[in-house]
Amino acid sequence: MTDPKTKIVQAGIGTDPAHGSIAPPLYLSSTYLWPNPSEKGQYDYGRSNNPNRDILAEALADLDGGAGAVVTSSGMSAIDLVLNLIKADDLVIAPHDCYGGTHRLLTHRADQGRIRVEFVDQSNTAALDAALAKKPALVMIETPSNPLMRVVDVKSICATVKAAGAIAVVDNTFLSPLRLRPLDLGADIALQSTTKFINGHSDIIGGCVVAKSADHVEQLAWWANCAGITASAFDCHQTLRGLRTLALRLDAAESNAKAIAAFLTTQTNVTAVHYPGLSTHAGHAIAAAQQSGFGAMLSFEVSGGLEAATRFCQALKIFGLAASLGGVESLICLPETMTHRGMAESARREAGISESLLRLSVGIEAESDLLTDLAQAFSAIS
Numbered sequence: 001m002t003d004p005k006t007k008i009v010q011a012g013i014g015t016d017p018a019h020g021s022i023a024p025p026l027y028l029s030s031t032y033l034w035p036n037p038s039e040k041g042q043y044d045y046g047r048s049n050n051p052n053r054d055i056l057a058e059a060l061a062d063l064d065g066g067a068g069a070v071v072t073s074s075g076m077s078a079i080d081l082v083l084n085l086i087k088a089d090d091l092v093i094a095p096h097d098c099y100g101g102t103h104r105l106l107t108h109r110a111d112q113g114r115i116r117v118e119f120v121d122q123s124n125t126a127a128l129d130a131a132l133a134k135k136p137a138l139v140m141i142e143t144p145s146n147p148l149m150r151v152v153d154v155k156s157i158c159a160t161v162k163a164a165g166a167i168a169v170v171d172n173t174f175l176s177p178l179r180l181r182p183l184d185l186g187a188d189i190a191l192q193s194t195t196k197f198i199n200g201h202s203d204i205i206g207g208c209v210v211a212k213s214a215d216h217v218e219q220l221a222w223w224a225n226c227a228g229i230t231a232s233a234f235d236c237h238q239t240l241r242g243l244r245t246l247a248l249r250l251d252a253a254e255s256n257a258k259a260i261a262a263f264l265t266t267q268t269n270v271t272a273v274h275y276p277g278l279s280t281h282a283g284h285a286i287a288a289a290q291q292s293g294f295g296a297m298l299s300f301e302v303s304g305g306l307e308a309a310t311r312f313c314q315a316l317k318i319f320g321l322a323a324s325l326g327g328v329e330s331l332i333c334l335p336e337t338m339t340h341r342g343m344a345e346s347a348r349r350e351a352g353i354s355e356s357l358l359r360l361s362v363g364i365e366a367e368s369d370l371l372t373d374l375a376q377a378f379s380a381i382s
């Protein structure tokens with residue numbers, strides 16, 4: 001069984017030792033009986049290990065080609081978890097246009113004196129080289145970036161990061177391992193917010209960290225248990241259920257995203273469309289080479305500033321105004337006031353996030369309905 005599509009459907013099927021249920025049973029128990037006081041069974045305490053979490057971790061590690069995975073309570077706890085691999089005062093390099101929550105976490109961990117951080121435009125080789133010369137311990141990579149969909153060359157960045165002696169970490173939330181395989185491209189760690197495409201139904205919050213080396217997996221699992229940030233059994237059960245349809249959902253959403261990106265380029269009140277699938281996108285060639293699809297996320301800018309962007313969001317009938325992504329339903333968000341408001345305004349501007357930038361997470365609804373909805377919203381603001 002080698003095709004990932006087959007693996008994700010089959011993950012955990014037929015693993016019920018008691019009744020042979022097809023879907024894995026949900027093990028809610030927080031604690032487990034010990035055979036005797038000096039010997040514990042396979043499971044002892046739910047924070048440390050749980051059958052549902054183990055099945056999901058195995059499926060996610062397999063999908064990414066890692067030595068193992070740690071399934072966490074959120075994407076943010078997955079990111080915070082990897083910071084345990086470095087020492088106090090070590091330098092972390094992150095993309096200047098990374099997810100706002102990542103920017104906030106790293107900035108505040110640095111303010112606490114836990115780490116040092118520098119945000120760099122990783123598509124600028126000179127800027128990245130200058131940052132790497134400062135001997136970072138860990139480099140975060142996010143491609144396509146959130147929300148500007150900038151694409152960086154994972155293989156070449158990982159090679160320079162490794163040569164500089166740092167740990168290369170890729171946040172693969174936007175694409176999932178079905179579209180980008182960071183570990184194959186040289187990353188040490190691939191992490192994701194499983195809240196998004198992996199679960200795909202906007203009904204859990206979760207994260208996962210997949211590491212290439214068994215040593216990293218062991219350290220990460222130790223810290224996840226120690227800090228109590230492992231995911232709940234219920235969330236793991238739901239996430240495994242969502243994971244089974246990832247391939248179908250991604251195909252459908254990506255096809256819609258492609259049509260929407262093409263449509264947006266024809267609109268007079270759209271000043272820019274950011275979708276790596278467009279041949280005009282600056283990162284198109286790299287995306288085509290390193291990804292196996294362009295994904296279902298895109299962003300665009302409307303003329304008329306914050307006021308027009310706000311009215312556009314409110315005129316939509318199908319796209320929900322919400323700050324998440326990767327679900328079966330289409331969503332729109334205004335990063336300026338929503339996902340990226342935790343960043344300082346100056347940092348937003350430096351990253352190129354304008355007041356009139358809108359981000360779409362394209363779902364699996366009928367393409368014609370989505371296009372009609374966008375068209376009527378453009379009419380409403382014209």
Ligand code: PLP
Pocket residue numbers: 074075076077099101102142146171173174192193194195205206207324325
């Ligand atoms: N990484 C990226 C790229 C994200 O977009 C998000 C959330 O939107 C996260 C991490 C954080 O994930 P979570 O909300 O599950 O904590």
